[in-house]
Amino acid sequence: MPQDPTAASGAFPVTTKEHLPRNPGMPLDMDWVMSAQANTSAIERRAATLPGRRSVKKDYQAAWLCKAISLIDLTTLSGDDSAGRVQRLCAKARQPVAPDLLEALDMTGLTTGAVCVYHDMVETAVAALAGSGIPVAAVSTGFPAGLSPFHLRIAEIGESVAAGAAEIDIVISRRHVLTGNWQALYDEMAEMRAACGDAHVKAILATGELGTLRNVAKASLVCMMAGADFIKTSTGKEPVNATLPVTLTMIRAIRDYHDRTGIYVGYKPAGGISKAKDALVYLSMIKDELGDRWLQPDLFRFGASSLLGDIERQLEHHVTGSYSASWRHAIG
Numbered sequence: 524m525p526q527d528p529t530a531a532s533g534a535f536p537v538t539t540k541e542h543l544p545r546n547p548g549m550p551l552d553m554d555w556v557m558s559a560q561a562n563t564s565a566i567e568r569r570a571a572t573l574p575g576r577r578s579v580k581k582d583y584q585a586a587w588l589c590k591a592i593s594l595i596d597l598t599t600l601s602g603d604d605s606a607g608r609v610q611r612l613c614a615k616a617r618q619p620v621a622p623d624l625l626e627a628l629d630m631t632g633l634t635t636g637a638v639c640v641y642h643d644m645v646e647t648a649v650a651a652l653a654g655s656g657i658p659v660a661a662v663s664t665g666f667p668a669g670l671s672p673f674h675l676r677i678a679e680i681g682e683s684v685a686a687g688a689a690e691i692d693i694v695i696s697r698r699h700v701l702t703g704n705w706q707a708l709y710d711e712m713a714e715m716r717a718a719c720g721d722a723h724v725k726a727i728l729a730t731g732e733l734g735t736l737r738n739v740a741k742a743s744l745v746c747m748m749a750g751a752d753f754i755k756t757s758t759g760k761e762p763v764n765a766t767l768p769v770t771l772t773m774i775r776a777i778r779d780y781h782d783r784t785g786i787y788v789g790y791k792p793a794g795g796i797s798k799a800k801d802a803l804v805y806l807s808m809i810k811d812e813l814g815d816r817w818l819q820p821d822l823f824r825f826g827a828s829s830l831l832g833d834i835e836r837q838l839e840h841h842v843t844g845s846y847s848a849s850w851r852h853a854i855g
């Protein structure tokens with residue numbers, strides 16, 4: 524198969540499912556938070572140029588699509604989720620693409636980055652993924668609105684960890700951002716972080732409900748200071764979910780945090796990412812803005828329920844030169 528352009532740095536193929544050490548966080552630095560800027564028109568102009576760029580060369584696209592698979596938090600977050608659906612999802616996570624296709628691509632053993640489910644489905648997912656090394660992420664803390672009593676949100680984290688979730692996707696209280704109560708956001712995040720114990724924590728900002736990109740930048744910094752291991756755009760349930768301007772804002776906050784503290788924090792765009800070509804745009808943006816180190820599952824994930832299906836179709840086309848109906852699979 525064609526070599527991935529990141530291979531020179533040893534970043535491909537992906538074999539590690541190890542997590543980085545947890546983000547230790549730092550005291551809330553209000554001066555830093557208040558100085559956070561987001562030049563909306565400049566960010567929107569830059570975002571508008573991204574889909575047209577050709578930083579992922581055609582020859583390398585299959586390799587990049589395999590890379591994208593390795594970075595997916597394969598997700599089902601529906602009111603009608605069942606054990607059977609979650610077991611099928613986990614089977615897809617273990618074997619995301621047909622074996623003959625993976626063989627043709629020299630990618631045998633490729634899996635998704637994780638599986639992401641509601642708390643009630645964690646035990647089922649953990650059992651279905653046993654021995655695979657694929658972690659289970661739970662959306663806890665009253666997902667998606669995060670408006671249940673705080674002590675229940677904390678208790679839900681504890682139950683998800685006890686059930687075997689290695690990663691917890693928490694949702695922040697949007698009102699703390701909208702009222703500029705950064706101390707309250709920091710305290711909430713820090714308490715959730717502590718409740719996660721050894722599990723890694725992704726902070727869902729629900730950016731579509733935060734009003735401005737400057738708020739997104741500030742909330743990103745506060746959550747990282749309070750110990751978030753990843754910052755994540757959206758629950759997938761807001762009217763506007765992952766976008767390129769929001770992504771630029773958040774990954775620049777991650778870069779800023781890393782530059783000043785040396786701490787690596789991951790990024791997870793989520794919600795509405797369902798096309799292989801969109802995944803490539805995200806990956807090339809991450810490569811440009813943060814570098815190859817962030818193209819690993821311990822620092823980047825797509826939160827996506829239907830992206831894998833389109834990637835499979837594109838890979839099949841790459842290998843066989845045609846699409847077949849057999850690739851149309853439904854998780855439900």
Ligand SMILES: O=C[C@H](O)COP(=O)(O)O
Nearest residue numbers: 758759794795826827828
């Ligand atoms: O966290 C993941 C998102 O809920 C997935 O959203 P999606 O169903 O639009 O891919």
